Amino acid sequence: MTTQENFPSLPPFPEDITTAPLTRLSLAKLLAHDGPETERLMQACCDIGFFYLDLRNTAEGTTLLATADKLFQTGTELFQLPLAEKQKYDLSAQGSYHGYKAQGAMIADREGNVDRNEFYNVSKDTILDLAPALPAPALLNTAKTQDDLKTFITGSHSITILLLTLLNKTLGLPDSTLPDLHQLRRPSSDQVRFIRAPPQPPQDRRTAMGEHTDFGSVTILFNRLGGLQVLPAGADAEWTYVRPLPGHAIVNLGDALAKFTNGLLRSNIHRVVAPPGEQADSTRYSLVYFARPGDEVVLRRLEGSDCIPKVDGEEEVIRSKEWVLRRALGRRPGADPAAFEKSAGTEMMSRRIRV
Numbered sequence: 001m002t003t004q005e006n007f008p009s010l011p012p013f014p015e016d017i018t019t020a021p022l023t024r025l026s027l028a029k030l031l032a033h034d035g036p037e038t039e040r041l042m043q044a045c046c047d048i049g050f051f052y053l054d055l056r057n058t059a060e061g062t063t064l065l066a067t068a069d070k071l072f073q074t075g076t077e078l079f080q081l082p083l084a085e086k087q088k089y090d091l092s093a094q095g096s097y098h099g100y101k102a103q104g105a106m107i108a109d110r111e112g113n114v115d116r117n118e119f120y121n122v123s124k125d126t127i128l129d130l131a132p133a134l135p136a137p138a139l140l141n142t143a144k145t146q147d148d149l150k151t152f153i154t155g156s157h158s159i160t161i162l163l164l165t166l167l168n169k170t171l172g173l174p175d176s177t178l179p180d181l182h183q184l185r186r187p188s189s190d191q192v193r194f195i196r197a198p199p200q201p202p203q204d205r206r207t208a209m210g211e212h213t214d215f216g217s218v219t220i221l222f223n224r225l226g227g228l229q230v231l232p233a234g235a236d237a238e239w240t241y242v243r244p245l246p247g248h249a250i251v252n253l254g255d256a257l258a259k260f261t262n263g264l265l266r267s268n269i270h271r272v273v274a275p276p277g278e279q280a281d282s283t284r285y286s287l288v289y290f291a292r293p294g295d296e297v298v299l300r301r302l303e304g305s306d307c308i309p310k311v312d313g314e315e316e317v318i319r320s321k322e323w324v325l326r327r328a329l330g331r332r333p334g335a336d337p338a339a340f341e342k343s344a345g346t347e348m349m350s351r352r353i354r355v
Contacts, residue, residue, distance in 0.1 A: 024051070024054060027058050045167065047266070050242070052250060099120065103117060117195055119196070122191055122194075128184070157182075160289075161184075173305045174304045178257075182292075189320065190290060191290050192289055197227065197283065217253065219251065219290055219291070225285075226244065230242060230269070239273075255299070299316075
């Protein structure tokens with residue numbers, strides 16, 4: 001790889017590591033509704049459900065990259081707060097999926113090992129004044145941070161709607177079917193997530209975030225160190241690192257799109273492990289936007305497309321908000337084993353191995 005594909009001031013991603021062959025898509029071409037690029041988008045969403053999105057050379061992408069840089073600094077300062085201060089905003093104590101999760105507060109795997117990262121979820125609805133604000137650290141309530149979060153949310157959501165519009169057309173669904181299920185100003189579980197994963201002990205490096213599929217529709221991820229791994233389809237598939245690229249976001253689809261298309265679009269299983277090579281000694285920060293359907297949207301096969309496979313048997317009827325809570329709460333320590341099983345995503349629908 002060229003030096004332009006490494007992040008300045010960080011240890012380089014190892015050149016001898018096999019990486020996932022994700023498609024690189026151009027935001028500029030997708031904004032222009034370029035036909036071949038739209039076909040490549042659809043293919044990537046069917047094949048593995050992960051792709052790179054090159055944000056450079058567009059006003060929208062440049063703004064989003066600059067805002068992500070600001071929020072990376074915000075995240076660093078956020079996680080430097082004393083643990084006792086952060087735990088005042090524990091999401092489970094607030095009866096919410098928005099707020100703070102300490103390291104080790106979730107189950108990482110079936111064996112009961114706990115996770116090795118901390119994160120803080122910020123609700124889209126509170127930033128856009130669609131819901132009452134939850135208690136939060138003063139750092140997140142400054143005018144500057146609020147403006148940065150609003151810019152990041154609206155920019156990420158705009159890209160989400162673009163992707164959904166193009167997929168909607170390719171699937172032959174009635175106009176605006178997918179975008180209308182993801183309205184920016186409709187109450188939803190959309191959120192920004194700040195993540196910090198400290199270096200793991202050299203003698204005990206393992207999964208930091210267990211294998212899973214994402215809860216919602218579209219995930220837009222920014223990180224600078226390796227650690228993310230995907231498991232492609234196939235009985236002989238092996239975990240493969242995704243290399244972060246400057247100027248790009250890593251985008252993946254979630255369970256809702258798999259349910260809407262009965263597995264045609266893939267919500268691919270993935271996990272986070274220690275970064276490879278010299279990167280393993282660095283703290284890994286990530287910034288994510290999770291776009292999910294409106295809270296009251298029922299996650300089931302959409303009608304009106306000849307491309308979407310028919311459902312074999314009876315579909316589960318569950319609303320988006322209920323799906324998110326079920327998936328999230330089943331991974332808390334002490335959860336009933338049956339809850340852990342129910343917290344699995346759409347691995348089987350997308351023809352994946354079980355978690």
